[in-house]
Amino acid sequence: MCGIMGYIGNGNAVPVIIDGLSKLEYRGYDSAGIAIYKPSQEKKQQPLLVDQKGEPETSGSAIIEYEDAYIEIIKKKGRLTEMIEVLGEFPTTSLAIGHTRWATHGVPSDANAHPHTDCSGRIALVHNGIIENYAGLRKQLILEGHDFVSETDTEVMVHLIEKYYNGSLEEAVRKALTYVHGSFAIVVICADEPDKIIAAKKASPMIVGLGEGETFLASDIPAIIGKTKRVYIIEDDEFVVIKSDSVVITDFEGNPIAKEIFEVTWDVEAAEKGGYEHFMLKEIHEQPTALRETLRGNIKNNMIDLSDLGIDDIFTDVEKIYIVACGTAYHAGLVGRTVLEKLARISVETDIASEFRYRDILWNPHSVMMVISQSGETADTLAVLREAKRNGIKVLAVTNVVGSSVAREADRVIYTHAGPEIAVASTKAYSTQLLVMYLLGLHLARVRGTCSPQELAELAEEITHIDELVEQVLTEEDKIKKLAEKYQGVQDTFFLGRGLDYAVAMEGALKLKEISYIHAEAYAAGELKHGPLALIDEGVPVLALITQDNLVEKTMSNIKEVKARGAVVVAICKENLQEACQECDEQILLPNVNPILAPMVSVVPLQIFSYYMAIFRGADVDKPRNLAKSVTVE
Numbered sequence: 115m116c117g118i119m120g121y122i123g124n125g126n127a128v129p130v131i132i133d134g135l136s137k138l139e140y141r142g143y144d145s146a147g148i149a150i151y152k153p154s155q156e157k158k159q160q161p162l163l164v165d166q167k168g169e170p171e172t173s174g175s176a177i178i179e180y181e182d183a184y185i186e187i188i189k190k191k192g193r194l195t196e197m198i199e200v201l202g203e204f205p206t207t208s209l210a211i212g213h214t215r216w217a218t219h220g221v222p223s224d225a226n227a228h229p230h231t232d233c234s235g236r237i238a239l240v241h242n243g244i245i246e247n248y249a250g251l252r253k254q255l256i257l258e259g260h261d262f263v264s265e266t267d268t269e270v271m272v273h274l275i276e277k278y279y280n281g282s283l284e285e286a287v288r289k290a291l292t293y294v295h296g297s298f299a300i301v302v303i304c305a306d307e308p309d310k311i312i313a314a315k316k317a318s319p320m321i322v323g324l325g326e327g328e329t330f331l332a333s334d335i336p337a338i339i340g341k342t343k344r345v346y347i348i349e350d351d352e353f354v355v356i357k358s359d360s361v362v363i364t365d366f367e368g369n370p371i372a373k374e375i376f377e378v379t380w381d382v383e384a385a386e387k388g389g390y391e392h393f394m395l396k397e398i399h400e401q402p403t404a405l406r407e408t409l410r411g412n413i414k415n416n417m418i419d420l421s422d423l424g425i426d427d428i429f430t431d432v433e434k435i436y437i438v439a440c441g442t443a444y445h446a447g448l449v450g451r452t453v454l455e456k457l458a459r460i461s462v463e464t465d466i467a468s469e470f471r472y473r474d475i476l477w478n479p480h481s482v483m484m485v486i487s488q489s490g491e492t493a494d495t496l497a498v499l500r501e502a503k504r505n506g507i508k509v510l511a512v513t514n515v516v517g518s519s520v521a522r523e524a525d526r527v528i529y530t531h532a533g534p535e536i537a538v539a540s541t542k543a544y545s546t547q548l549l550v551m552y553l554l555g556l557h558l559a560r561v562r563g564t565c566s567p568q569e570l571a572e573l574a575e576e577i578t579h580i581d582e583l584v585e586q587v588l589t590e591e592d593k594i595k596k597l598a599e600k601y602q603g604v605q606d607t608f609f610l611g612r613g614l615d616y617a618v619a620m621e622g623a624l625k626l627k628e629i630s631y632i633h634a635e636a637y638a639a640g641e642l643k644h645g646p647l648a649l650i651d652e653g654v655p656v657l658a659l660i661t662q663d664n665l666v667e668k669t670m671s672n673i674k675e676v677k678a679r680g681a682v683v684v685a686i687c688k689e690n691l692q693e694a695c696q697e698c699d700e701q702i703l704l705p706n707v708n709p710i711l712a713p714m715v716s717v718v719p720l721q722i723f724s725y726y727m728a729i730f731r732g733a734d735v736d737k738p739r740n741l742a743k744s745v746t747v748e
């Protein structure tokens with residue numbers, strides 16, 4: 115997820131771009147850049163003649179020469195402030211575009227920062243999204259003589275536009291788009307056509323702001339809310355030609371599209387959170403998009419296929435997989451254990467990093483260490499990665515941050531594409547980590563032949579629609595909010611489940627603990643009677659996950675045990691199992707889904723419940739006490 119900006123008009127573009135990027139840094143901040151249109155200007159007059167002493171002749175006429183108009187690119191790895199330092203004094207110009215990056219392809223570096231230009235430097239482009247078919251396009255363009263200077267997928271776009279440019283930037287962009295698959299919000303300018311900005315959108319957000327004699331373009335409303343509150347929300351497959359006093363919106367083929375102007379009512383603070391009160395709620399609602407972005411490019415011929423990620427070699431002859439992580443990432447690993455054992459038939463051992471690193475491991479030489487880390491900087495997890503490598507074990511990292519320490523030091527990496535996760539409590543990163551567990555499990559099952567093609571196809575089909583099921587669960591928000599309001603005063607809660615439901619119960623309990631400060635205990639439902647049942651008392655809320663069809667009978671008998679001791683039971687159950695849950699005091703119904711995929715939907719009500727419990731208790735949801743977003747100390 116990146117931040118893109120554009121400006122054309124009678125004001126100075128540079129301060130507008132810089133201000134906009136600063137408001138979009140929450141979308142990505144590993145590098146930043148700006149492309150500035152520099153109009154043609156008189157060259158500094160050089161007198162034609164000098165006298166014998168070499169002094170310039172003051173008499174005589176000089177030919178007035180002009181510097182061609184051009185586009186100046188300033189871009190830098192690091193935070194926006196570092197790019198601003200390089201930029202120095204703001205130049206004056208009527209046209210500029212800018213970008214703040216969340217790396218997806220190519221580590222954070224000056225060369226990989228946007229904007230990217232064509233070979234001539236006269237066309238500049240910024241992009242948010244993923245060009246899925248960039249590798250083939252890049253190869254072809256290099257064969258045709260184009261010089262690439264970055265590792266990014268984005269650079270392919272600007273060379274494609276160059277290839278088809280013959281005096282009309284609009285037509286060249288339209289033509290280039292016919293070759294591109296993936297998600298994009300692109301913004302393009304050309305030194306030879308300084309009266310316009312061309313933009314196009316598919317899957318990544320984009321808005322156009324309407325000013326007086328000036329027009330703005332941004333990923334998101336926060337970037338321009340101080341300049342105008344009249345915007346067009348650009349939708350998928352829309353193409354925009356922007357001038358200082360006009361905006362023409364069409365489809366990619368050029369057919370006009372009529373659009374209402376949206377009047378923004380948010381204030382600046384609310385806008386950064388996309389209108390949500392907290393980043394956590396925004397990120398809970400971003401999960402469908404995050405799942406789509408993480409899935410993108412990993413389905414071929416209706417099967418999950420990760421062969422483009424180059425991970426297969428470390429799994430040849432593999433006999434064991436260690437999954438080690440911390441906190442929420444560890445909980446994703448618990449789901450991963452069941453998924454990999456069930457689908458790929460590989461033995462999996464899971465552990466929390468701070469414990470694993472002090473065990474005297476009997477390493478199986480035919481094993482792979484998988485570390486999961488949203489930030490890619492967690493000290494305990496990094497220590498385990500290094501310990502595994504010291505013992506000659508290949509390491510696969512699953513992380514959300516391109517170029518993070520974990521990504522750089524692992525032998526192979528699978529990225530989640532959740533975009534920056536700002537709230538300390540992890541939600542969309544967890545969901546995309548789960549998705550990567552399924553993708554890896556199904557990929558290895560296909561490679562190892564441990565599942566039938568029909569089973570693989572059916573699960574792949576369900577996974578391609580899992581975002582819609584999450585969307586469906588999100589519509590239950592108000593009901594879950596009411597539940598939180600009812601139980602906001604409790605001091606102790608239990609989360610119960612069996613199998614995958616137990617793994618998700620652990621994540622639900624952590625969410626509640628870390629943002630509402632309520633004591634929450636996750637327990638294997640079958641284990642409660644071996645002691646913790648003594649803690650169950652009148653009115654203690656028990657959240658029971660019931661999504662594993664083959665375990666529902668057993669779980670229900672555990673629920674009867676706690677009900678008999680006065681517990682209040684909230685069932686989070688699949689629609690097809692609700693009959694079995696009649697005895698529960700409350701029911702949150704989930705859409706029916708293959709039990710092995712259930713964690714991706716059953717966690718959502720727990721996230722929402724924890725969020726509202728924290729709200730009702732007046733806690734600081736995005737920055738809970740005592741915690742940090744990335745724990746880089748041991």
Ligand code: AGP
Nearest residue numbers: 441442443487488489492539540
């Ligand atoms: C999750 O809600 C917590 N903020 C925390 O447990 C987190 O998952 C843990 O610190 C691991 O972080 P990482 O994924 O960045 O390594």
